[in-house]
Amino acid sequence: MELRIFTEPQQGASYDDQLRVAKxxxxxGYDAFFRSDHFLKMGSASGLPGPTDAWVTLGGLARETQRIRLGTLVTAATFRHPSVLAISVAQVDQMSGGRVEFGLGSGWYDAEHTAYGIPMPEIKERFDIYSEQLAVLTGLWETPEGETFTFSGEHYQLAEAPALPKPAQRPRPPVIIGGAGKKRTPALAARYADEFNLPFTDADTALAQFRRVEAAAAELGRDPKEIVRSVAQVVAIGRDEAEFTRRAAAIGREPAEVRQNGIAGTTAEAVDKIGTWVEKTGITRLYLQVLDLSDLDHLELIAAEVARQLG
Known part of the structure; x- marks a missing residue:
């Protein structure tokens, strides 16, 4: 089981805050440091000192870390032109020595689009854009050096692009796709995904979607086992009930609620919950949503008392 740290910096975190957590x-010994790609806080958080750009941040972390893998869960297709995004991600992959993993979604948070004047099409058009972006991004990365890439879609047209720079990983960084859509999402995952992720859901719902992805992959003639199964869950763990309750309060969650909907409770409970996820869904990768970035002791506890028991 790979444990990955997943952060939400739009809730209030500077670059230095993220650097401390990543280091x-x-x-x-965590496998990866991931962050969301948002420009506006959610809920009652202050959001101070303000948002940080995901790919600028990851470029900095690429130079200040050595081993840990880096990525987004997930970049929004509404934020950046895919050609520009392909260059940014390839450059960060080069800067990291080939440690980038690229999560892409269609975008969903209306309020941040309104706040910053970013167009937010209706869901069908947004998904069409998302689909074309996956084709453009992977096409640019996978085009051999010395050749060009051309694409003619409804939303994007590229003519003999040199498709440079290339990422360090060949033919491209791993692509992560997720979401609960029952038709188009599994089809896109079957075509493009190296990993399929279900965030903040229950095991039965996740398993049903994993099976849809598996069927779509088989229909394309692809081995479904090539696609890693992963989930993301909020985390709040304590050595005892008092410590757990304090950590739940620190992220604004009721103990009973977060216990039900996340990896939460005592360390023994967390190990049991993760074991149940593995048994029910076959996941091999778990993203722990860490919302209190000042609490590095939390990361130490999970590494020492939870990861150690998972093997």
């Missing part, structure tokens, strides 16, 4: 995660 701690690397030192403690």
């Amino acid at each position: 701690a995660a690397e030192d403690l």
Whole structure:
């Protein structure tokens, strides 16, 4: 089981805050440091000192870490032109020595689009854009050096693009796709995904979607086992009930609620919950949504008392 740290910096975190967490995660043996790609806080958080750009941040972390893998869960297709995004991601992959993993979604948070004047089409058009972006991004990365890439879609047209720079990983960084859509999402995952992720859902719902992805992959003649199964869950763990309750309060969650909907409770409960996820769904990768970035002891506890028991 790979444990990955997943952060939500739009809730209030500077670059230095994220750097401390990424370095701690690397030192403690976590597999990856991921962050969301948002420009506006959610809920009652202050959001101070303000948002940080996901790919600028990851470029910095690429130079200040050595081993840990880096990525987004997930970049929104509404934010950036895919050609520009392909260059940014390829450059960060080069800067990291080939440690980038690329999550892409269609975009969903209306309020941040309104706040910053970013167009937010209706869901069908947004999904069409998302689909074309996957084709453009992977096409640019996979085009051999010395050749060009041309694409003619409804939303994007590229003519003999040199498709440079190339990422360090060949033919491209791993692509992560997720979501609960029952038709188009599994079809896109079957075509493009190296990993399929279900965030903040229950095991039965996740398993049903994994099976849809598996069927779509088989229909394309692809081995479904090539696609990693993963989930994301909020985390709040304590050595005892008092410590768990304090950590739940620190992220604004009721103990009973977060216990039901996340990896939460005592360390023994967390190990049991993860074991149940593995048994029910076959996941091999778990993203732990860490919402209190000041609590590095939390990361140390999970590494020492939970990860150790998972093997």
